[in-house]
Amino acid sequence: MSHIPHRLEVKNISIGYGDKTILRDLSFQIPHGSRVAVVGPNGAGKSTLFKALVGLLPLQGGQIFIHGEPLGSHQDCVAYVPQREEVDWRFPVTVEDVVMMGRFSQIGWLKRASSYDKQRVQTSLSQMGIADLAQRSIGQLSGGQQQRAFLARALAQEPHILLMDEPFTGVDVTTQEMTLQLLEHLQEHEVTAIVSTHDLNLASSRFDYVLLLNHRLIAFGKPQDVFAKENLAQAFGNSLLVMENGVMLVDECCPPESEAK
């Protein structure tokens, strides 16, 4: 599949739950191997967009193409690192088990893991600095370690597109730095990373593109273009504060409405 450009193309999609539309008429194209930050206020539809991109939420309209083919025609080229609340941490699996799950569709659902699969799992664990935790129960790990386990799983999946939902929220500095390093590593391997974050400064300093959302696409492009005053005002209204040195702060204390799960 390597000769086809790794490109994600979204054409006029609308997404929502039941009769309610959360994101309306979204269109953008992401070139392969780029790092994209998805930014917007609480309830803007960031998680909703991710759920649609992995095929978890049906589209109300429009189309998504990966490598020029409609979503769903590829087995496993999209990996997703879920938000912490979406996983059952009391489940009896070890860290190694979790990472091995990323290999399941390559292994085949009825076959045993090959030595290559096992080696992929070990490499991914080492890369995220948790090789020594392989035999621990997933529930015993700290929040940051758990996130690294899920990043290792995403690596083991060898995806073309990696989606991460709020990986910088509520984690330690080591995990944050490892996640950023992983993004650089992935870029070298031409893997597209799409990451939602509340941290506008991180989005402008460590990403190639920014996707600014608030129930619709407000802007998509290079960070310096997207973070223009009028765009930010449209997305965040009065809750945004831009300091004189360029640091941006969002007042998150009173979200207008919480995002429907």
Place this chain on the structure above:
Amino acid sequence: MNWLLEPLTYEFMQRGLAASVVVGMLCAVMGTYVVLRGMAFLGDAMAHAILPGVAIAYILKDDLLIGAGAAAIAIALTIGFFTKDGAVKEDTAIGILFAAALSLGVALISTMQTYAVDLSHILFGNVLGVSVGDLWLIGGLSFAILLMVVILYKPFLVISFDPVLAATLRLPAEFLRNLMLVLLALTVVVSVQTVGVSLAAAMLVTPAATAYLLTRRLAPMMIVSALIGALSSVIGLYISYYFNIVSGSAIVLTATLFFLLGFIWKRLRKA
């Protein structure tokens, strides 16, 4: 040693022992998913919901398993009918049908002359009444269900642990969830003869909950759970033989004892 071998000189005891060990293991393995996916209420409801079918089969002197199977299918379809398009919430529908089916079953049984004995057999099992035909049916169905659990180990693991990964891996999650419910219903049906309608739910939950305390991974949890299920069945049956207690109660009480021991062991290790 004689006290161990003596009960086995009776053929009905041999059959009873074989049936309860098979059912004990089957319930324990399916029970791991019941415990991990929080389906205990559903398992309990399913077990009680098949009471009318069992009662009718009992009155007609027909095979209990056939009555139970028919009732399980009827109840699953009825739950689907009421919850279609979100008209009634699923746990509400289960709650209503569970109570209705239990009442209907007891009402049917109360028309019988030997009311007390019959009700006790249906509710708590009559493992000593297992015929050779029953044993084949129990064995065959159990083998088929366990085979499915082994074949579908990875898909069931993924849909239970991380439904989002299941979606990215393009697993037919909805189909697999329904299949798991069918396997659960069949397990309940198979266990009616040995532990009875009201104790089947206990055999689904208790050994698996004990194994959860003792293990850290899914496959070992299933194996330990199966061992506890089998051991509870054997010990329970001997207790039933020597102390003249209803077999189903003895088996469930033994399983509960294992759970308490496991719980204490876990507490002591933490302390």
